[in-house]
Amino acid sequence: MIPYGKQNINRDDIDAVVEVLQSDWLTQGPKVPAFEQAICDYTGGKFAVAVNSATSALHIACLALDVGPGDRVWTSPITFVASANCALYCGAKVDFVDVNSESGNMCPEALRTKLEQAKREGTLPKVVIPVHLCGHSCDMATIAELGKLYGFKVIEDASHGIGGSYQEHKLGSCQYSDITVFSFHPVKIITCAEGGVAQTNDPELASRLSLLRSHGITREPLKMLRPDEGDWYYEQHELGFNYRMTELQAALGLSQLKRLDEFVSKRNQLAAYYSQALATLPVVSVEPLLSSMSARHLYMIRLKQAGLRREIFDTMRQQEVQVHVHYFPVHLQPYYLSLGFKRGNFPKAENFYEQILTLPLHPSLDNSEHDYIVKTLENCIE
Known part of the structure; x- marks a missing residue:
């Protein structure tokens, strides 16, 4: 069978993973921060938060933008279910925007029309999640313009898109969005076996994303209520999740990123x-x-x-x-x-x-x- 998608693994990838297996760190070591920095260096985005899947990245992206019960999130109906499920995880309501007949991407004019009606009805979305189907960027400039006009935040679901660009800016630079999400599933452009990244240019969003991916726990003294408790001490500040990426995944991602x-x-x-x-x-x-x-x-x-x-x-x-x-x-x-x-x-x-x-x-x-x-x-x- 000729597969529709397939990972491409070489000797360098294997050696990178074996090196981690022989090291002292299998999780929460130096490879994840190195992978995050390499993603930023490539895309031009200021911050990257690596997690165990793009689904997890979408979830904490919504939470970082304070999506919750009573809020509305709109996305495309032509996508994997995670693009919509992430809002439901937060207790929000989900709705969809019809697509362009040729590209299958969110149609800006359909979005404009839906926003006009939602404004009259008092049902405007808090977040809109355009999806870059096939790796083809949506018309992000128009969507961002509508975001400013109608007051919604934008999460780019670029699960298909790392390595692509829009208006000469790499996807992930967040020129027209608050957060961009990538996937590193084996059939995607590069793989970490499983994994995802949420990118942003906002330091506060980056800090919140980092907190949410690891149980809502911090060890930073300046953020603690009891900074003098002892070196063993940590504090939980939010209801977070165990969405961390392992060192093995990050090492594979770092190696793949070179190609x-x-x-x-x-x-x-x-x-x-x-x-x-x-x-x-x-x-x-x-x-x-x-x-x-x-x-x-x-x-x-x-x-x-x-x-x-x-x-x-x-x-x-x-x-x-x-x-x-x-x-x-x-x-x-x-x-x-x-x-x-x-x-x-x-x-x-x-x-x-x-x-x-x-x-x-x-x-x-x-x-x-x-x-x-x-x-x-x-x-x-x-």
């Missing part, structure tokens, strides 16, 4: 090949904004012929090509139906879902596999 640009370049080369090879087929590739450079986590196409996706999907899987679909609209998941959402709430997202198919894309994909995928898709469509 990030190489990975992104290869992914863009493979995507360009796909776009050229599929030009004569009745499909449309999902492409990034002209003002951005995508990390190309996924290569997604929209099928022009209605009703054929399931047959194409099943046939390609039978032919050992692990195509995929990203994503089933969150508002139609059974749990969200139980919250009152229903089919027809976000018609563009629902229509986008019916058309899309994800083709394999990862740096280890070779030319013969690439050709085979294209030929198999061509045969399925014919």
Whole structure:
């Protein structure tokens, strides 16, 4: 089976992890701060807080922005469920903004219209979470402008996006957001096996994120009520969580980060090949904004012929090509139906879902596999 996504691990990665295994620190050592600093050096963001998953990063990002009961958080319906679940973890209400029909990203005009109505009804969101689907940046300048106008904070869900840029700024620089979240799951651009990072330019948010990822506990004397209690002493100031990243994960991430640009370049080369090879087929590739450079986590196409996706999907899987679909609209998941959402709430997202198919894309994909995928898709469509 040709996988839709796959980690790329080399000898340097293995040696980096083994070095940590042979050290005195498996957790809460020097590698995590080093990884955080390396992320900042790469993206230009001022602070990075490493955690055990992007889901955890989204959760504490909401908490750091004081999301709680009675608040509203809006996100995209075309995303993994974590983009919406993070608000529910905080006791807030979740709603969605319909997507652009071509990109699958949050539509700024749909957001503007929804905000106008919410202002009249007194139901404005506290936080909006745009999702960079496939690694393609949303129109962040417009979303940030609306944030200033309507008073909401912005969390960029860039789980697909590390290595990409928007308006010549690396994702993670937080030029148009309060917090940016990355994922390091094995199928993402680089991996820590599992892991995530929350980036921000706000020192107070960074401090709160750090506190929340580790039980709400601090050992900093200047922040303690009893700073003279003794060297063994620590204080819990918030109800935090054990969302820490291990030294093993950070060491792998540090090693992988050295090849990030190489990975992104290869992914863009493979995507360009796909776009050229599929030009004569009745499909449309999902492409990034002209003002951005995508990390190309996924290569997604929209099928022009209605009703054929399931047959194409099943046939390609039978032919050992692990195509995929990203994503089933969150508002139609059974749990969200139980919250009152229903089919027809976000018609563009629902229509986008019916058309899309994800083709394999990862740096280890070779030319013969690439050709085979294209030929198999061509045969399925014919």
